[in-house]
Amino acid sequence: MKIIQLNSRPVGVPQLSDFKMINEDRPKLADGEILLKASYISVDPYMRGRMMDAKSYIEPFELNKALVSGIIAEVVESKLEGFSKGDFVSGMLEWKEYQSSKGEGLFKVDSKGAPLSSYLGVLGMTGLTAYLGLTEIGKPKVGETVVVSGAAGAVGSVVGQIAKIKGCRVVGIAGSDEKVEELKSKYGFDAGINYKTTANMTQAIADACPDGVDVYYDNVGGEISDAVMLNVNRFARVIVCGAISMYNETSIPKGPRVQPILIKNSVLMQGFIVSNYMEKFGQAIPQLAKWLQEGKLISTETIVEGFENAPQAFIDLFEGKNKGKMIVKV
C-alpha cells in the first residue's frame, strides 16, 4: 500500500520533490483497533504552515513521516467495539491508503445523509471555519456589508453564502473572471472583484461597497487585505482566517501598518482557528446541514482522482486551481 511522506521542508512554493511516495505492508490489526481505508483526503492551505519547522498552533509535520489531514475513511476490518465493517469515519488521519486506529478522534459520518466528501467540505472543517469565523467574530448584522477574500475557495464560497442568509450585502474577491461570475450567479454574492485584472483594488472595493466594509473575512492577507482595510467602517470586524498569499514567503513580508486604521475606526482583528471553537461544532453542523438540505447553501468541490495526486492537488491550491473545496478521491 502507498504512503505519502514529507520528503523535505518546502522553501517558497512547495514542489513535488518535497513529497515522496513509499510502499509498505498493510498494518496488522491488534485487538481494540480498526483498519481504515482512505476514501477522501482533504488538502488545505494551512498545511503549508505545518511543513515548516516552526512553533505554531499545531505541531510541524515530521520529515520522512506520512502527512496528516482531514480524511474520510471506510472501516474495512474491526476489532474495536462500536465500529463495524462498512462504517465511514472522519478524522485527522495519515496519508496512507490503509491505516489502523484505536478510534481516538474519529467520528462516524452518515454516508446516506450527504455525499461523503461533504464531510470534508461544507459539513466539515471548511463549513465550520466559514460559519464559526463569520458568526462568532464577524457577527454580521442585517444590512451590513461583508467582504470575503479567497471568495471562490472552499471557505470563502461558504462564508459569502452564509452572509447572504444573514441579510448582508456580500462582495467577493477572487482571481478570475469566471470565478467572479460564479460568485454572483451560483452563490448569490452581490458583487465580485477579480484582483488579477483590477489595477486599483482600494477604489474597486470602495465602488463595490458604497456603505463601506463592516465585516472582512480574510483568507488571503497581503495587498488584497491592505486595500480592504482602507475601506473599513467604524467598529468593523476582521476575521483573519488565512493568509494564503503569505504562506510561501520565506521571510515576514512587510506591508502598511494596520494600527492607525484599527485606532481610527475602532476595528477588531482576530486571528481565527476553527479548533478554538470546538464546543460550538455540535450546534453548527446541524445548522449547516439544514441550509444544505434547504438549498440555501451550495457545496462546491474540486475532486482530484487518485491517492498519488494528493501532493499536486495541494500545490495547486496556491495557484487557485480549485473551485470550492479541494478533495482527493483515493
Next chain:
Amino acid sequence: MKIIQLNSRPVGVPQLSDFKMINEDRPKLADGEILLKASYISVDPYMRGRMMDAKSYIEPFELNKALVSGIIAEVVESKLEGFSKGDFVSGMLEWKEYQSSKGEGLFKVDSKGAPLSSYLGVLGMTGLTAYLGLTEIGKPKVGETVVVSGAAGAVGSVVGQIAKIKGCRVVGIAGSDEKVEELKSKYGFDAGINYKTTANMTQAIADACPDGVDVYYDNVGGEISDAVMLNVNRFARVIVCGAISMYNETSIPKGPRVQPILIKNSVLMQGFIVSNYMEKFGQAIPQLAKWLQEGKLISTETIVEGFENAPQAFIDLFEGKNKGKMIVKV
C-alpha cells in the same frame, strides 16, 4: 484675553509656527450661559490626528479656529441654573483663557476630593483610557504577563499599575533609563526596557517575559510593537490605543504584516477609543478614585505653567518629555 488657534496643518512633527496666539475680548454672557476661566489644559497625542484634514473618529480641527481639548475651568460668572460662581467643571473646551458655555457636555468636579488636575489625568480620560482599555479588551487574568509601551506616559503608567492590582506580571517599555527605573521603583512594574538603548528588542522582551506576552497595551506602534508581537502567546489580546510613533508620519508606514502572527496564535487586536465605552465611565471613575485614595494608584503629572506654553507642551509629547500626564496650568 488670549486664544490659541491652529495656524497651519503640521507636516511631520508639529512646529510652534503651526499654532498662533491671538487676542480677543472676553465674551459677553447671554441668559442661560456661564463664563468659564480655563484652569488646566490637557495636551494629548491623539490631537495630532485632529490636526490633519482627514476623516477619523473625530472631526478635524479647523484652521484659524481655537484648538479643543480636555480642560478644567472655573465658573467665574453664571446665568445658568445649576452652575454657580466658584464651581469647577471638566469638558472638551476651547483653548481660550475665557469662554462662554451653555453647560452642554460639562460635568462638575469636586475641587476638594482630589487635585483639580487629576480630573484630566488619572480620574479623567487618561485613567479611563488605561482602565477600560485594559479591562474591557485586555481582560488580564491573575498570573498573566502584561506588556505596556509608552509605559512612563500618562496612560501607560496607569495601565501598568492597574495590571499589578489585577495580579499580573507587568513589563514596561519606555525611552530613558530614568523612566525605566521609575516604572519599577515608583509604579511597581516587574521589569522595564529602555527601547532607546536596547539593540534587540525582540530578545529583550523575551527575556523580560519568560512566559510570553498575554496582553499588550500598545501606545506607540512601530518597531516596538513589532518586537512585542513576536513574543505573544496563544490567545493574546492587543489593545491598540495609540500609535504615537506614527502620528507624525506623512504616509502610511510599512512594517512586518501582523496577520500571520494573529492566525498562528489566535490573537485579538482591537483599536481602542475611550469614548466608545462611555456607558462604563460611571462605574470606572469611582474605582479609580478608590485606588487613588488607597494609595494603590499613583498619579504622575508633568505640569507646564502658562497658557501660552500649551503648543510647546503638546510638541514635547512627541519627544517623550513628559512623565505621566502632561498638563498646562493656565
